Amino acid sequence: MDYGLDTKSTRLKTFNTIFIITWLLIACFPFIWTFWGSFKVRADFFSRSDWWYAISAFNTLIETGGQFTTNAYTQAWTEGEFWKASKNTIIVTVFVVSISLFLGTLGAYALSRSTEKYAFWILMAALIFRAMPHITLVSGYLFPFFELQIWGILPTTIVVLVAINQPFTLWLLYSFFKTVPKELDESALIDGCSYFQAFRHIIMPVMWPGVITAGLFSLMLAYNDFTVTALLLNQENHTMVPKIQSYLGTNQHEGNLMWAVSAVVSATAPLFMLVMFFQRQVISGLTAGAVKG
């Protein structure tokens, strides 16, 4: 609301600045602190005697001879097999994003161009599906998957994540397709294109911003998922997030908690970079469904 008539008093401005700085501290400091702490030894980051050790690196100096150490990272990635988890995460994410987008664009295009009543009901059903807690679906999967002996492998998880992701992808892409004027594909149809040709050659080229947004959200879902991956994958195939949880569980090993800290940083950094790069798309995606009503 920047306009000439609205004059703000200095007091209000100061108050506003203080508020924003406080909020940003609350929002960001935990991440900065964890990043800082991941380069210390456990006795410093989880200090029994004095929390200031985390800053002065008292024990890190004694144990490693330096202010900072990357021991936690090297151990987690090699001994903790975090490399395997990140490899699995990459496989799952790539497949989930591409399959979701393929299915989602086709379905959402059909929904946006249909004038029939059932299109409305399908969208409503998708909304109900979106509300289902993932853990209730997982409790439905486990038994049949055990029986069919497809439990624990990556392809099953990929298909499940794609399906869970479809309702949201459909809604998102539906609202984007609605903004593409109907005349565009209608004229292509008159020129003799089939629906699929119109979709492929006329609509898709103008849809890239929407597709990128939907892709980002699929990516975040697949990358961040805990419920499905923790329960549907065996130890060998675990992705990053269940792997982090497994570091917490095994307390016998002194270094394990620091593995979790360094793994958290390793898993979060690429996500932050991605969001920094695509910030505009993330925000337009979150608001697409809301603002247009």
Add this chain to the structure above:
Amino acid sequence: MPNKTFFWFFLPTGLAMILFIGLPIISTGIQSFYAQHDQVVKEVKKCDPFGCTVSIVVDNEETSKIREAKPLGKFNGFGTYTDRNHLAVDEIKKFWNETENFGAFVDQVTNLPFYKALIFTLTYCLFVTPNVLLLGFIIALSLNAVARKIRGPLIFGTILPMIVTPLVGSLVLFWMIDSQGIIGANIQNLMNDPYLSLKSSKTLTWITIIIYGIWHHSPFAFVVFYAALQTVPQEPIEAAIIDGASRFQRIKHIVLPHIYPVVTFVALISLMDNFRVFEPIIGFSAEGSAQSLSWLIYDNLVNEEVILFGSAAATSMMTIIGIAILLAPVLIRTWKEFKTAR
């Protein structure tokens, strides 16, 4: 679009949703009527010079044979729904007859696992959702007032809590609040109580998880409100300023009515998401004092001896009913709108 074309376009995604969202719900429903087999026991007669004793042992061979023949378990009807771990019908009747006053009765009932989890889930929803709306709106107003040039990085910083997965988000906070972390240790010093810690108090755990929920979900409300604020028309606001309306009056009478549909949207989405709260309980290792419905299901599914499919499925079905009750007003409203539109 002709029906036939629609069908082929929609088939892949429709199939995916029916197979992996629709069918699992039905599968959960069926599983909830079955319970795992009891272990088969046999009598073993053991004789030694001092006489014979009959002992009862588990017949592992028979047990696994039955399990293999009927992997779904034995039919249990609504037995799982009414047992102690779910609706606990018998226990409630007993408490009702035995306890003297209503307070004691409520105390007893809220100690049953299902009701305990239900109460935590509802408390979490009740406290987190309104605060998320409020905080998100204030941040949006506040950021909307700063210079356009520096908004980008500020928005990035604001949405960080939202983009990390709940497990990581709660861990990052937990490591600070823990008695050995930076905030926890300082609070101990401040209160002069070396035994003060998150795990020691149920109330403290609940408050922490609720604060975490607000921290995690507010950015979402912020982003939507911020985008909605960009669409508020300028003329009525300028007119209000000329008429001498205060800042608060302008927000109350012009901005809020304009973004009202968005507020209901955010409220609905965050209610749906809060109802499935589960990962923070693991992140904060708060299983001891805070359990949610989703956590109960998870706990049944990771059970070490035998996975309690029936128990998990019954809790799932009741969770789904809970979601349906939450969604009902919205669905009824949409249906009415749809009917009048025709």
